[in-house]
Amino acid sequence: xxxxxxxxxxxxxxxxxxxxxxxxxxxxxxxxxxxxxxxxxxxxxxxxxxxxxxxxxxxxxxxxxxxxxxxxxxxxxxxxxxxxxxxxxxxxxxxxxxxxxxxxxxxxxxxxxxxxxxxxxxxxxxxxxxxxxxxxxxxxxxxxxxxxxxxxxxxxxxxxxxxxxxxxxxxxxxxxxxxxxxxxxxxxxxxxxxx
Amino acid sequence: xxxxxxxxxxxxxxxxxxxxxxxxxxxxxxxxxxxxxxxxxxxxxxxxxxxxxxxxxxxxxxxxxxxxxxxxxxxxxxxxxxxxxxxxxxxxxxxxxxxxxxxxxxxxxxxxxxxxxxxxxxxxxxxxxxxxxxxxxxxxxxxxxxxxxxxxxxxxxxxxxxxxxxxxxxxxxxxxxxxxxxxxxxxxxxxxxxx
DNA sequence: GACTCGTGGTGAACAGTGTTTACCACGAGC
DNA sequence: GCTCGTGGTAAACACTGTTCACCACGAGTC
Numbered sequence: 001x002x003x004x005x006x007x008x009x010x011x012x013x014x015x016x017x018x019x020x021x022x023x024x025x026x027x028x029x030x031x032x033x034x035x036x037x038x039x040x041x042x043x044x045x046x047x048x049x050x051x052x053x054x055x056x057x058x059x060x061x062x063x064x065x066x067x068x069x070x071x072x073x074x075x076x077x078x079x080x081x082x083x084x085x086x087x088x089x090x091x092x093x094x095x096x097x098x099x100x101x102x103x104x105x106x107x108x109x110x111x112x113x114x115x116x117x118x119x120x121x122x123x124x125x126x127x128x129x130x131x132x133x134x135x136x137x138x139x140x141x142x143x144x145x146x147x148x149x150x151x152x153x154x155x156x157x158x159x160x161x162x163x164x165x166x167x168x169x170x171x172x173x174x175x176x177x178x179x180x181x182x183x184x185x186x187x188x189x190x191x192x193x194x195x
Numbered sequence: 196x197x198x199x200x201x202x203x204x205x206x207x208x209x210x211x212x213x214x215x216x217x218x219x220x221x222x223x224x225x226x227x228x229x230x231x232x233x234x235x236x237x238x239x240x241x242x243x244x245x246x247x248x249x250x251x252x253x254x255x256x257x258x259x260x261x262x263x264x265x266x267x268x269x270x271x272x273x274x275x276x277x278x279x280x281x282x283x284x285x286x287x288x289x290x291x292x293x294x295x296x297x298x299x300x301x302x303x304x305x306x307x308x309x310x311x312x313x314x315x316x317x318x319x320x321x322x323x324x325x326x327x328x329x330x331x332x333x334x335x336x337x338x339x340x341x342x343x344x345x346x347x348x349x350x351x352x353x354x355x356x357x358x359x360x361x362x363x364x365x366x367x368x369x370x371x372x373x374x375x376x377x378x379x380x381x382x383x384x385x386x387x388x389x390x
Numbered sequence: 391g392a393c394t395c396g397t398g399g400t401g402a403a404c405a406g407t408g409t410t411t412a413c414c415a416c417g418a419g420c
Numbered sequence: 421g422c423t424c425g426t427g428g429t430a431a432a433c434a435c436t437g438t439t440c441a442c443c444a445c446g447a448g449t450c
Contacts, residue, residue: 153377160355182348190385
């Protein structure tokens with residue numbers, strides 16, 4: 001075996017390899033051995049850096065939650081309502097950018113056991129959205145009884161739009177553009193009225 | 196070629212066995228051989244009734260779409276708006292009743308390739324919701340530009356609520372009751388305004 | 391330099407998977 | 421009594437995730 005400058009194999013490299021494979025293919029086709037092959041190494045070697053396949057996938061999912069948070073950070077709008085709109089579109093863009101990774105986020109969610117606090121990487125993005133909602137409420141732009149619930153509902157609606165697009169309706173490019181806006185604007189309009 | 200009801204296997208029995216296994220466990224734990232075992236038969240025997248594992252799961256998914264349609268059929272409300280509310284809750288109930296089957300519906304969706312028309316079992320449920328929306332529009336209860344788009348957005352929002360609850364927030368029973376109503380009422384309020 | 395030793399990997403093996411192939415028991419039709 | 425097709429089985433193939441025994445090799449110490 002030619003001992004070329006060994007890749008040095010780190011946990012980050014393993015997670016990155018898994019992420020790359022998921023970006024190119026389906027989640028069902030991802031194999032632990034395949035990740036090892038991409039790294040030019042045999043499968044048992046990975047167990048030094050990763051507990052097992054599940055934990056590896058969970059790490060990829062967590063990483064992708066932070067990619068979402070980064071996307072959210074790039075959103076910049078003074079008006080809270082506009083920020084909500086942009087955050088929603090960023091969420092859907094994130095989903096459409098790599099469907100396999102997006103689905104993975106929720107197939108191996110980072111410990112969804114004990115409420116929102118046990119959801120740390122997800123919370124970062126969630127709280128950015130919550131902040132926009134609360135700001136809009138404070139500014140009198142939205143009239144909602146429970147800002148937390150309103151934000152959760154907004155997330156659910158946007159998440160649903162992303163899933164629907166991932167289901168194949170996104171093939172029609174026109175719908176992809178229009179559906180997320182329809183969902184967001186309708187939700188905002190419903191909250192502006194205060195019911 | 197005749198449908199001789201032999202004491203042995205049938206396609207329906209195979210699909211039913213797979214469904215039962217999915218009702219009790221996770222989708223990742225379902226194995227083709229496991230389905231055969233439950234039927235007291237070896238795995239190759241199933242290939243007489245089912246193309247492969249994917250096609251079997253797709254059949255289970257299709258069947259579960261019809262369960263949803265049946266649930267929708269049971270909804271009876273004179274007021275279109277009330278019908279929309281009940282349909283939404285029925286959808287979420289359907290999801291929470293057996294999460295593995297609900298997720299399967301969209302993991303192996305019945306041919307999501309060519310728009311809605313190629314989605315026959317799904318369309319049945321979808322069209323029942325669309326009918327309610329159109330009725331509400333005709334009655335002047337909702338003011339929407341594009342009823343189809345509005346209904347799609349409504350589905351997306353309710354679907355998202357179901358997914359969010361399945362993600363673990365449903366553990367808090369209170370949220371399960373409240374979130375779906377929040378989403379539906381907000382969407383309705385947004386459509387009532389007509390923006 | 392020779393000797394130990396832990397680090398970071400290999401190869402083989404185990405149990406299980408989806409799927410294909412070859413085979414066979416058995417009941418119906420002539 | 422003979423075919424013959426139907427409906428199943430057993431064995432095998434190529435995978436999978438995971439564990440175990442082993443070993444090459446660089447560093448540390450005498």
